[in-house]
Amino acid sequence: MKNIVILGAGFGGLRAAIVLGKNNKKLRRKGYQITLIDKNRYHTYTPLLYEISTTSKETANYLDLKSVTTYPIEGVLLGLPIEFIEGEIQEIDLVNKKIQLAERQVEYEYLIIALGAETNFFDIPGLKENALELKSLNDALKIRDTVWEMVEGAAQNEAVDIVIGGAGSTGVELAGEIQEWLSQLKKEGYRCRTSVTLIDAAPAILSGFDPRITKIASQRLKKLDTSILTEEKIDKVENNKAYLASGKIVSFDLLIWTGGVKANSIAEKLPVKYEKQSRIGVLGELLCAFEKSDLKAEGNVYGIGDIVCVPDSTGKPVPMVARAAIIQGTIAAKNIVSEIKGKKSYLKYNPKEYPYIIPVGGKYAIAKIGPFTIVGFFGWILKGLVELNYLFSIMPNMRALRIWLRGLRIFIQNDRLG
Ligand SMILES: Cc1cc2nc3c(=O)[nH]c(=O)nc-3n(C[C@H](O)[C@H](O)[C@H](O)COP(=O)(O)OP(=O)(O)OC[C@H]3O[C@@H](n4cnc5c(N)ncnc54)[C@H](O)[C@@H]3O)c2cc1C
Known part of the structure; x- marks a missing residue:
């Protein structure tokens, strides 16, 4: 079986996995399986984090707070034929189509990079x-x-x-x-x-x-x-x-x-085009834009969510919000399914103002x-x-x-x- 690998089970990656999982029969017939990788066993609902930071210990203990903000990934994927690997990604090798984890390598045929963002301290001393x-x-x-x-x-x-x-x-x-x-x-x-x-x-x-x-x-x-x-x-x-x-x-x-926020630093050394906040540039179909044309690596690597930068109609980058990541996850997954089925038409991501x-x-x-x-x-x-x-x-x-x-x-x- 050839692998469709999704890196990151946040808002974008999890949605891509669910959409691909629902298309599993078609993908299996063509010889593809789906793998999702995240360093955590759980998916985090970030809009609740500010509440967690300010909840009195008398009101809720650690386990209560964990259970309302984070959801075990294997539970979310229950019934969907997706392999989940819990592991920290150390390197993404786009030329040899390999993902390096601490104790193993995972090969891919299609890749969706959805590793989110991290805090930017702007090198301010101290x-x-x-x-x-x-x-x-x-x-x-x-x-x-x-x-x-x-x-x-x-x-x-x-x-x-x-x-x-x-x-x-x-x-x-x-x-x-x-x-x-x-x-x-x-x-x-x-x-x-x-x-x-x-x-x-x-x-x-x-x-x-x-x-x-x-x-x-x-x-x-x-x-x-x-x-x-x-x-x-x-x-x-x-x-x-x-x-x-x-x-x-x-x-x-x-x-x-x-x-400040910037793209996850794991993606810093890829041969892709970078935009503001070290975010990866993508084309309309959400395929990563490469620095130099490299036919071996191009064409099967999608980027979604906070780690990528898509300009809106005014040229401003789409804000780093969950809704954008979810929509992009759906589009990237559908484009992979279409391509595997042999269709030549791709969905395009049209940025808009999100509520x-x-x-x-x-x-x-x-x-x-x-x-x-x-x-x-x-x-x-x-x-x-x-x-x-x-x-x-x-x-x-x-x-x-x-x-x-x-x-x-x-x-x-x-x-x-x-
Ligand atoms: C405090 C806070 C509040 C927010 N509130 C809102 C809100 O109210 N509304 C809104 O729309 N947006 C909100 N956001 C923004 C929203 O969370 C992001 O836009 C959204 O999470 C982006 O989705 P994503 O899939 O790109 O990345 P994420 O959801 O961040 O997912 C990235 C995933 O990659 C995994 N990962 C990262 N590095 C590695 C690695 N090396 N190896 C393996 N796995 C890795 C992470 O564990 C994570 O699961 C908030 C963000 C924060 C921090």
Whole structure:
């Protein structure tokens, strides 16, 4: 059997695997099998990570939080004839069509690269060593434990200052939610003084978003008592101090960096064309664009999700969002099926503006769907429904509903302030 290999079981890779799995009979007849590789045994629903970072230990333990945000991949693939390999990919050899894992090699005939993105610290001195990041469940739990320990260990009136570098959607979500959590902890009797400061180099928070959304989010954060420093670039970090380009120095007890992303560095040395943020350039059919024409390697390597860069009609890169990865996963998988069946027509990926929802503390979110903006509690409800809809699309309905209800119970209990 020849192998169709998918690297990464995130939003894009998992969707590609499901679409290919559903076409298995046709593929088998032509001598193909499907393999999915990921370093984790589970798929992570990242939009919930900010909630995990701010859930009190009394509300939910580690296992509860893990079960509502991460889903075992083998469970998701149940009934689909897909081989899942748990392993860290060390090298992608496009010329010899081989994937190197720690203890084995996997050969492929078709490849889908869906390895996502990682935090970009922009080589700012001291930043990586002194800041926490938020990309995975473990990162989220680390933030939660650190905040909790700092507040618990602080004496009356002692200051606990939290600084978040980067006011994109993750920074804004986290700032709002941490602020709410701290207010709650104080109501429960902790007597330290706390502050949350959001710093960004752009003139406003949520740079690149609709200015109306930026305004609503800024007002909400101010109402929650979050300090916002814009047009301030962090130049250096040391000894619990962030040194800004303007000359200001901001002291912190905890620094969280949400100020940059770049493509997964595993793909850094491939013979492909690179675009902004080290992302791989792809053509309309989502085939990777090669630096030099190499007939041996070209033609069977697809790239999807955060690791690739597709410009929209204005030339701006499509944002790194789950919806884009899911749509691209479906297109890449369908194009592989068509090609194996001998069809010469390919689906093309047409970037468009995706709806988005930005939660800003408690049961409050700002949703933008086309020309409509839904703000507050109904935005938060919509966010929950989007999650449920996603779970329905990757697992049986009853299991999806059970997980969703468990999450709802935890997060409602946690967001007491509303
Ligand atoms: C905190 C946070 C909140 C977010 N909130 C939202 C939101 O509300 N809405 C939204 O649309 N988007 C959101 N996003 C963005 C969204 O998560 C990404 O756009 C989406 O995950 C991209 O999908 P992907 O398939 O490209 O990569 P991912 O989903 O990141 O999947 C990559 C996969 O590759 C695996 N992998 C990576 N390296 C290796 C390796 N060396 N070996 C083996 N496996 C490897 C990883 O384990 C992972 O499973 C958020 C992201 C974060 C970090």
